[in-house]
Amino acid sequence: MSIYIVQLLTGVAYGMLYFMIAAGLTIILGVMNVVNLAHGAFFLLGTYFAFTFMSLHLNFWLALLLAVIVTAILGIIIEKLLINKLYGKELEQVLLTFGLTFVIADCAKWIWGTEMQTIAVPELLNSSITIGEMVFPAYRLFVVLVGCILAVILWYLESRTRVGAIIRAGVDDRAMVAALGINVRLVFTGVFAFGAGLAGLSGVLGGPLIGMYTGMDSDILVTSLIVVVIGGLGSWKGSFVGAILIGLIETLGKIWFPSLSMLIVFLLMVVVLMIRPQGLYGKVVSQ
């Protein structure tokens, strides 16, 4: 029994990583109406940046901070330079982000090689907490904690601040927000950079858990897309619930049906879609 409780923690920790990346994805989709297919690439870049910073003898926390900032800045550059140029043409923007996944993934291969690497768990958290006969790695607890704090921050931002109000309004009716004199392009840039930064954060935190390998950007992208579909468009809450669900199912699925874990995740998505096509917390958008 105790093994399952420890595995539950692992599942939730993975879920938190999915939540961080899916939160950005869902909000970009909600506000900009763009499926950012390069989101997995931001995750990958976050990990690799942190890896590079750490190999320059920076400690984990500084590397984390820098990697997130650099990824977010890259997000700003990509949004300003490329995506913004196709303002209003959503399908083209999606295609553009798709082209970027090729470019970024191949550049990463070029710069960092194809060897599988990991980021070391920071000293501070390189221990475990024992309760009875159960051993919980401290780092996983930490990831869960960060995820929960982030969820609270996002909730606060969304419901208590002006920025959150603008973003909520943007999800509901983009044209109206623009008509009210809000600089929509600035909002887009901000949202995109924020999402990129979150994906970077998820990548760095995931480094010690998932490691880094070629193709991880695709794996994580697909999982987070499923989280977005399950959780509902533009909903942080949906991403939170969906991500934890997926994290748990994936981890437990790997124990019980090692060869079919992906199938179970997919079936969950199918069931959700059949019952609620707009996702768990999504609003019905007429389109």
Place this chain on the structure above:
Amino acid sequence: MKNNLFIILILIISVSGLPFLLSGFGVDLATEIYIMAIFAMSLGLLMGFAGMVSLGHAAFFAIGAYTVAILGQFINNVYILILSAIIIAGLIALLTGSLFIRTSNFYFLMITLAFGQLLYALAWQLENWTGGADGMRVSATLDFGFGEIASPLAIYYLMGIAFIFVYILLKLFVNSPAGRIIKGIMENPSRMAALGYEVRVYKLLVYSLAGALAGFAGSLYGYFNMFVSPDLTYWKFSGEVMIMVIFGGVGTLIGPVLGAGLFIILQNFISSYTERWQLILGAILVLLVLVGKGGIIHWFGYFKEKFIIRKGTKNVETSKPIEEEREVIT
């Protein structure tokens, strides 16, 4: 119609004449292009005539290829194998499509992507059947009842004929009443629904048809390549086919064909110089999208338009459909 016959004639002439101009490697490349052209046309049908942008279309291609590989171990009959590839891919498209088409726009894109990746994971994990990451050899032989087709040239002509056959079939389909209804649904679903058409049924029809065709292309690929691997259903492969369609021109049938041809030639050409093909491919896509002038077939349209305007002929009508076709991706 005259125009269509003209294109078909050109296709027939080039398919039959090309081997005289090409080296052995060129013939192989052209064979691959015909197969990919069938695949690209199936996605082009979905994207350009039904407005359904799928990022998991390779799933059906892989289903076709794996059908030939897996069933081919037990039954070595080309008719049964190709037919079952088409039917299985079509049925799975029908089944999954009935669910997927309930969603619109980007949800559809995300879900088809996830479906493709699901098959990718399954192809990896069900090692006993699929050979896992190593893939599997295709043991079935290409024998239509009059001796095995083994020479590259014979395979070339077979794929060429299949390609022209599919082109004509699709041309007839998009010009049929059903094809026009589907295009109408793409342009204005609510109006078509108000006119009494079952929007979902037609969307499902075109999705299943595209799936079955991709399965057909996949089965041919299985015979051609003699080897299948999970990469056939990887989402980046779906994306590559989508790039072929966009490259050539969305909203036409001949566009994806040109796109497939150019893509494969470029891929072979660039890969022989550098390993960074993916980088260049991505950059090409980004550029193409940024420039926003549509695909190759639309560039022809632009030249034609300019030419006609300069000559001052009355024909403004001809430039109209091209404009409309561009709308598809906007």
